[in-house]
Amino acid sequence: MRHVHIHVTGIVQGVGMRPFVYREAMAYSICGWVLNAGDGVHVEAHASGAALDSFVAALSEHAPAAARVERIDVADLEPGAWDTADEQGFRIVASQDQTAHTTLISPDIATCDDCLRELFDPDDRRFHYPFINCTNCGPRFTIIRSLPYDRAATSMDCFPMCPACATEYANPLDRRFHAQPDACFDCGPHITWREAARGVELGNSGATPAVGDTREASDAIIERCVELLAAGGIVAIKGLGGFHLACNAANEQAVTELRRRKRRSNKPLAVMVRSLADAECLCHVDDAERDLLAGSIRPIVLLRRRGAGEGDFSDALELAPSVARDLPELGVMLPYTPLQHLLLAAAETHGMHALIMTSGNLSEEPIETDDDLAWKHLVAAGIADALLGNDRAILSRYDDSVVRVVDGAVMPVRRARGYAPQPLPLPALAGAAPCVLACGPQQKATIALTREDTNAASTCFVSQHIGDVENGATFDAWNAARTRLEDLFDL
Incomplete structure (x- = not known):
């Protein structure tokens, strides 16, 4: 039997990653726990070597559609570092905010087909509910206040879940298991x-x-x-x-x-x-x-x-x-x-x-x-x-993205909702400061901030489209976008 710590990084919060990890752990008879932290998702796992190998492979090969797993680090734990209580099953534990905020955040996701069917089903309790969502869809970056991504860190924190939603949220077999924006007419936002x-x-x-x-x-x-x-x-x-x-x-x-x-x-x-x-x-x-x-x-x-x-x-x-x-x-x-x-x-x-x-x-x-x-x-x-x-607050201002397809390739005209702030990879910025701010033009402005990664490369966070910085209101929006990236990702 092996005891290991697994660290998963990329877009792994707000995309149903923890429920997915839980279900995979059940499938492979893994004991231990999973949690969100500022630097990604952490798992401690106890199982046979073969089961652990299959479990780790599944984390990247079968991750939720909205996730983007960039790296999985596996480290064996010393015998004294393992709590024997974690050999009795698998659980999702409370998030931790003791690490650097280096994880990525999912952009907002369009309503999925399952939620759409429920939206127009007269027999569903969320029939015609204008804020229906699940772990596969719904608001993400525009409602998040801080990392880790939990309901208390979003603009959904003022909407306590009703018993029915809380039951779904706590059921590992439910599509809304740990769906942070989960709500209904009885407990959620209203138009x-x-x-x-x-x-x-x-x-x-x-x-x-x-x-x-x-x-x-x-x-x-x-x-x-x-x-x-x-x-x-x-x-x-x-x-x-x-x-x-x-x-x-x-x-x-x-x-x-x-x-x-x-x-x-x-x-x-x-x-x-x-x-x-x-x-x-x-x-x-x-x-x-x-x-x-x-x-x-x-x-x-x-x-x-x-x-x-x-x-x-x-x-x-x-x-x-x-x-x-x-x-x-x-x-x-x-x-x-x-x-x-x-x-x-x-x-x-x-x-x-x-x-x-x-x-x-x-x-x-x-x-x-x-x-x-x-x-x-x-x-x-x-x-x-x-x-x-x-009555659900928007915490980040985002226009619609505009794209054009040229010879089969997607060419962004305005990169905003759905794309930003997904980062772009950069080569190592030799001799540069740990974080570089690039301000871009006065017209059609965006901003970018870089971050050094542990693999000798760098990451570039490009903001959403901001517009022409020719008046005070737009410059305020420019500053708000800059401080938002700095605060969320510890830049």
């Missing part, structure tokens, strides 16, 4: 609704928002939002990393008015459609582009538009001329949050098959992330007619 006009049914001037704390109330908010969009209105909608400004993409008057209010006269606007079939009615989509549209990242993909009369068009999928004017490409994305899936499904019943989803900000200013500030800057200022928010 809210405020309209600019007084006297409306679900809200007033914004002082007291309507709250979707039941399925019926939540559905009513979504229905009111879609009614307003169908009538030509503009709504500020809270997403994972900030607000979108949404309108009916087929309504030329609404799109033109959005451009006027947002002060975005010429740049193309991105559209969100419900399905790949809808995207293919608008654009040519190859296999690589299809994988991007429907994958776990779901960026805005720049696609070649179809010509007039080309393909199977219907009136429902016609776009307003001013969405992208005469450009040969169109920025298209599919829903990546439960709320977006619910909105697109409801929009379809009102004859809308494409919504404009552009950054919720004035042109050249940072995207809004706070509900009260979004009300002040977007609705009270006359840019949007209503605000669809929620």
